[in-house]
Amino acid sequence: MMRKSRALVAGTAALALTLSAAACGGSDDKGSDSSGGAKPEFNAALTQVYNPSDKKGGTIRLANSGDWDTLDPGETYYGYSWNFLRLYGRGLLMFKPVPGAEGNTVTPDLAEGLGTPSDGGKTWTYKIRKGVKFEDGTEVTSKDVKYAVLRSIDKETFPNGPAYFEGFLNLPAGYKGPYKSKGVNTDSAITTPDDQTIVFHLKQAFGGFDYFAALPQTVPVPEAKDTGAKYKEHVVSTGPYKFETNELGKSFKLVRNDKWDAATDPNRKALPDAYEVQLNVNADDIDNRLLSGDLDVDVVGTGVQPATLGRVVGDPTLKASTDNPTLARLWYTSINPTVAPLDNIDCRKAIEYAADKVGYQTAYGGPLAGGEITGTILPPMIPGYEKFDLYPSADGTGDVAKAKEHLAACGQPNGFETNIAYRAERPKEKATAEALQQSLARVGIKLTLKPFPQGDYFSQYAGNPPYVKNNKLGMNLNGWGADWNDGFGFLSQIVDSRVIRETGGSSNTSVRIPEVDQLLDKASAETDAAKRDAYWAQIDKRVMEEAVILPGVTAKSLLIRPKTLTNVFVSDAYNMYDYLSLGVA
Amino acid sequence: MLLFIISAATFGIFYLIPRLVGATPETLATRYVGRAATPETVHLIAEKLGFYDPLWLQYGRWVKAIFVGADYNLGATVEHCPAPCFGYSFITKQPVWPELVDRLPVTLSLAIGAAILWLLLGLSIGTLSALRRGSFLDRSAMTFSLAGVSMPIFFTGMVSLLVFSYTLDWTAPGGSYTPFTESPSEWAYALLLPWLVLALQFSAQYARLTRAGMLETMGEDYIRTARAKGLRERDVNVKHGLRAALTPILTIFGLDFGLLLGGAVLTEQVFSLPGLGKYAVDAITNNDLPKVLGVTLMAAFFVVVANLIVDLLYAVVDPRVRLG
Amino acid sequence: MPDGQAFLEVKDLKIHFPTDDGVVRSVDGLNFKLERGKTLGIVGESGSGKSVTSLGILGIYNHRNSKISGEIWLDGKEIVSASQDDVRKLRGNQMAMIFQDPLSAMHPYYTVGHQIVEAYRVHHNVSKKVARKHAVDMLGRVGIPQPDRRVDDYPHQFSGGMRQRAMIAMALVNDPHLLIADEPTTALDVTVQAQIMDLMHDLQAEFNSALIVITHDLGVVAELADDVLVMYGGRCIEYASAATIFEQPEHPYTWGLLGSMPRMDRPVQERLVPIAGSPPSLINLPKGCAFSPRCVYEERTGGLGTTVVPELTRAGGTNHLVRCHLPTEERQRLWVEEVKPKLEA
Numbered sequence A: 001m002m003r004k005s006r007a008l009v010a011g012t013a014a015l016a017l018t019l020s021a022a023a024c025g026g027s028d029d030k031g032s033d034s035s036g037g038a039k040p041e042f043n044a045a046l047t048q049v050y051n052p053s054d055k056k057g058g059t060i061r062l063a064n065s066g067d068w069d070t071l072d073p074g075e076t077y078y079g080y081s082w083n084f085l086r087l088y089g090r091g092l093l094m095f096k097p098v099p100g101a102e103g104n105t106v107t108p109d110l111a112e113g114l115g116t117p118s119d120g121g122k123t124w125t126y127k128i129r130k131g132v133k134f135e136d137g138t139e140v141t142s143k144d145v146k147y148a149v150l151r152s153i154d155k156e157t158f159p160n161g162p163a164y165f166e167g168f169l170n171l172p173a174g175y176k177g178p179y180k181s182k183g184v185n186t187d188s189a190i191t192t193p194d195d196q197t198i199v200f201h202l203k204q205a206f207g208g209f210d211y212f213a214a215l216p217q218t219v220p221v222p223e224a225k226d227t228g229a230k231y232k233e234h235v236v237s238t239g240p241y242k243f244e245t246n247e248l249g250k251s252f253k254l255v256r257n258d259k260w261d262a263a264t265d266p267n268r269k270a271l272p273d274a275y276e277v278q279l280n281v282n283a284d285d286i287d288n289r290l291l292s293g294d295l296d297v298d299v300v301g302t303g304v305q306p307a308t309l310g311r312v313v314g315d316p317t318l319k320a321s322t323d324n325p326t327l328a329r330l331w332y333t334s335i336n337p338t339v340a341p342l343d344n345i346d347c348r349k350a351i352e353y354a355a356d357k358v359g360y361q362t363a364y365g366g367p368l369a370g371g372e373i374t375g376t377i378l379p380p381m382i383p384g385y386e387k388f389d390l391y392p393s394a395d396g397t398g399d400v401a402k403a404k405e406h407l408a409a410c411g412q413p414n415g416f417e418t419n420i421a422y423r424a425e426r427p428k429e430k431a432t433a434e435a436l437q438q439s440l441a442r443v444g445i446k447l448t449l450k451p452f453p454q455g456d457y458f459s460q461y462a463g464n465p466p467y468v469k470n471n472k473l474g475m476n477l478n479g480w481g482a483d484w485n486d487g488f489g490f491l492s493q494i495v496d497s498r499v500i501r502e503t504g505g506s507s508n509t510s511v512r513i514p515e516v517d518q519l520l521d522k523a524s525a526e527t528d529a530a531k532r533d534a535y536w537a538q539i540d541k542r543v544m545e546e547a548v549i550l551p552g553v554t555a556k557s558l559l560i561r562p563k564t565l566t567n568v569f570v571s572d573a574y575n576m577y578d579y580l581s582l583g584v585a
Numbered sequence B: 001m002l003l004f005i006i007s008a009a010t011f012g013i014f015y016l017i018p019r020l021v022g023a024t025p026e027t028l029a030t031r032y033v034g035r036a037a038t039p040e041t042v043h044l045i046a047e048k049l050g051f052y053d054p055l056w057l058q059y060g061r062w063v064k065a066i067f068v069g070a071d072y073n074l075g076a077t078v079e080h081c082p083a084p085c086f087g088y089s090f091i092t093k094q095p096v097w098p099e100l101v102d103r104l105p106v107t108l109s110l111a112i113g114a115a116i117l118w119l120l121l122g123l124s125i126g127t128l129s130a131l132r133r134g135s136f137l138d139r140s141a142m143t144f145s146l147a148g149v150s151m152p153i154f155f156t157g158m159v160s161l162l163v164f165s166y167t168l169d170w171t172a173p174g175g176s177y178t179p180f181t182e183s184p185s186e187w188a189y190a191l192l193l194p195w196l197v198l199a200l201q202f203s204a205q206y207a208r209l210t211r212a213g214m215l216e217t218m219g220e221d222y223i224r225t226a227r228a229k230g231l232r233e234r235d236v237n238v239k240h241g242l243r244a245a246l247t248p249i250l251t252i253f254g255l256d257f258g259l260l261l262g263g264a265v266l267t268e269q270v271f272s273l274p275g276l277g278k279y280a281v282d283a284i285t286n287n288d289l290p291k292v293l294g295v296t297l298m299a300a301f302f303v304v305v306a307n308l309i310v311d312l313l314y315a316v317v318d319p320r321v322r323l324g
Numbered sequence C: 001m002p003d004g005q006a007f008l009e010v011k012d013l014k015i016h017f018p019t020d021d022g023v024v025r026s027v028d029g030l031n032f033k034l035e036r037g038k039t040l041g042i043v044g045e046s047g048s049g050k051s052v053t054s055l056g057i058l059g060i061y062n063h064r065n066s067k068i069s070g071e072i073w074l075d076g077k078e079i080v081s082a083s084q085d086d087v088r089k090l091r092g093n094q095m096a097m098i099f100q101d102p103l104s105a106m107h108p109y110y111t112v113g114h115q116i117v118e119a120y121r122v123h124h125n126v127s128k129k130v131a132r133k134h135a136v137d138m139l140g141r142v143g144i145p146q147p148d149r150r151v152d153d154y155p156h157q158f159s160g161g162m163r164q165r166a167m168i169a170m171a172l173v174n175d176p177h178l179l180i181a182d183e184p185t186t187a188l189d190v191t192v193q194a195q196i197m198d199l200m201h202d203l204q205a206e207f208n209s210a211l212i213v214i215t216h217d218l219g220v221v222a223e224l225a226d227d228v229l230v231m232y233g234g235r236c237i238e239y240a241s242a243a244t245i246f247e248q249p250e251h252p253y254t255w256g257l258l259g260s261m262p263r264m265d266r267p268v269q270e271r272l273v274p275i276a277g278s279p280p281s282l283i284n285l286p287k288g289c290a291f292s293p294r295c296v297y298e299e300r301t302g303g304l305g306t307t308v309v310p311e312l313t314r315a316g317g318t319n320h321l322v323r324c325h326l327p328t329e330e331r332q333r334l335w336v337e338e339v340k341p342k343l344e345a
Ligand SMILES: Nc1ncnc2c1ncn2[C@@H]1O[C@H](COP(=O)(O)OP(=O)(O)O)[C@@H](O)[C@H]1O
Pocket: C017, C019, C024, C026, C044, C045, C046, C047, C048, C049, C050, C051, C052, C053, C066, C282
């Protein structure tokens, strides 16, 4: 035992040595870097371009700690992948590759302009640019876009993809996509009057359709080259880069696509000559390589590992080479009014007041990696967001006096008992549940912790209404991130009572407010963006008044800024570095 | 036979345990669809993956595919997966067998290189320690080997990467692997550090084993005979002492090596080597049953084969087993 | 040979092992001489230091944890003070050894032939083929049938007697002038024992070597030895010709050994009369005469037996030495009047 611990001490000392050695390496680089003009300081690439440059050439090296969800534009469903996909695919619209809030707006890509709504938002028309070609030289037509959208509807082949198009398009009954429903006329859903025009026909008006048009599912796919589930092995490029190699599960390489014409593309700079992506790389190793300059980008863009976080926080030099964007992700707790005494709004408000949000934040990793304490459901980058807090406390640790008032009003002056559910595999949720347990105990609310397996958390337990009721799960930990930064995308799955299924599986477990449902319908049909965005804050407030959601923190991540690259900035659409604009120094 | 028991057990664990906590075919299928998938999609996938069929049928189908192959619908086309068909990944929809074949050389390279190193290191350190029992060399070697045994690969791997790859720039960074057939020098360069780290761990253990074995055999009567013949001390130690001490080590080596061929899980993980071990971890974290089954079977196969080879080798090494 | 020195001369040989419990004096001042063509029997109970003596002569001891002193002259060369490598070159060549248990003394993983070839080639720079021919010859000479076939067998494929023959072949392969046989027949059954002893006798005559036979069995000595050295507690307590030892032994311990000798003319249960008590600790020898705790004549020495270590002094026979306080006459009287009649009864 003695010897073992001595060896460990020796080993730890060696580690400390190497860490400080690596840190020294970092400060050396800083000296040579400053020639680029930008100062390496904390959040230097958050709202402006760091190291701007138009220099072409070089190879950008990226790594992914897991497998790529899929390279197929019809099925991919991760933000980082959508961010990256713009290098080899051009959808109708795209998020603007610029820093700041403007990056969260859609802009024409394959289309000449944004969509033209007609029929009160039930029909959307897009004009496609002339001269855009596939990597084999054939020109892209509206039919290729139509085919791409339709094939993505085949959920037996692409089960992981987004399901917006099949939900909104006026497809023939029983339509299963072009593989199974071969030859079925789909003009009720999409028409292509000519090679340059594509018209989408919806079941009901939807004002935010331009967001759908910005989904990678509108990236054209040539039918002749489509191999279904295997298409991801050979995606045919329309962007400035195409696949040179693609070893699934291991790595792939993008090189310049000479059929891409910059004249057709106002958005892409296409600076580097190539992108090399490694898959399934050890996450801690990724951080170390980023810090040493052996790697440029952690492509998943969710931030550093806990071990690295500790190093960065303690070292000003390291911290100066990081950015700390806020994510469109809310960590929150559902307060379920189906469980007594939480059917009484005052008992719910007592929880809102008694909760210690600083503890919530600490449980998620503190202000840098955990997130920002919030009183709203909407994260700040969602258009229409308004800052408010209906249940404020002086320092964020809760207002015990107010909480007691509401307990009295609820008829439970001495508090009550209930259960709180969380995902057993998530230590942060466990820590949060414990923090809540402590802070609510101050007013006599006794929480019993109930861990459940994450795979079945929503289908069997916290998201299963009969289970919640029968097992008195008064509260459950929850989290949500939108598919894109827009009120509809953010709110529709977590505050619309109609998504709750008696058989389980919904993320919304506690919000059943008819007025909110109506507001959501009105907002989604609204084609005027400004008017539409005004609804979101209204819904946010209405839900908070009912005290059925206890917002915790808006997530943040800590990104290591590539010191080897130019044109580095955080995209407000993806809340990670914009992969379209990077160049090699 | 054993292999099928193992695969059936893996199969059972995968399906029965969720079922015990009340999972339905649909809840199983939710693992293989995107978020916010409609119930129809979930149902579709549960059907496609055969979750509605009784367990024995699902298992039978899997076994059958190994022997006669199977057809898989990829949407636009139907692909035939020839025998031995270990199915298609639930998640990536890639056939499992070619992936296993593709990843085997990585693990093989890692295991063989490391094995050579650790045998060289472990046997020589262990022998010297035993011969100079109680000396400074012995004590420091044994302390070192205790440290080697007790320090996890996660730790030694990360530290050595930091020092040798990122600070000194002597060795390849994590995630580098070039097949031997493409460039033997780059292959060796990329694997050098993983070899060393893995070998360090094992050589520590082998040094201890060798030392203990040597101490035992060096007390045997036939060692005295060898000395009485006037043999040089080196020949006494190696030809007579080590030779006999090697036999039990051979058994352990066979098992270790067989296990390693099933995937050097931690090393491949730390160094991001696309071998069978990394494959297994990824498969398990993703609940990708066909992959898990494939890699488990492969690992079990290697363990069984290694056992067999050890038994055969034992007869070669120990004539008493061969003829007695 | 200078100054009429014998072929083998051991002078005041001491082999001590310092251990945690104290110094083990396994051999403590041994002297003897042996000429070529002659046989010395060393007799004593187990633990009396016989094997340590023989290994000491061959120079097989761990130089780091044993202390050896005295002189061993072999063919005019002193080998206690010689370098380890010089002694190694003599070992197996000039002097060879046969061990008690041929099964454990031969390496289980090598063929008998291999082991003999190895023994030959350490000292002869010849090809494996030549050495192998030699090995086959040797196996034939020690009486192994079909030696050209058996040469490729492993030790465990041989019977006990065959193994001991092979062991002898291995020891004699280099034509040594000194052969030490440490309990060569103890592990064998009775009929085979006789064959092996005959073989050794014949071979010794043939090679004209000096032979030391170590045994706890006086029967073996009776057949082979010219002289006999009786060891007790690491020391010599009686030294004489074989005839003297059997006809007029003078030490009470030797009498005990004679009494415990197996005799063919008695039924099994009556043959052995072991000496009462157990061999002494080599770390703390009993005060005075080491044999005194077990000696029935101790009282007759008037207390000397438990206080003063007796010297090895001249006794009745020619070249006869005995370590006992009793006067020679009394020892001779006791033998003739008390001990001998009992043994013959
Ligand atoms: N290397 C050693 N270290 C300590 N004691 C030893 C060593 N070798 C032999 N001895 C002791 O010396 C004594 C004599 O042993 P040995 O010569 O083998 O007796 P035997 O007469 O039966 O052949 C025994 O008590 C044994 O324990």
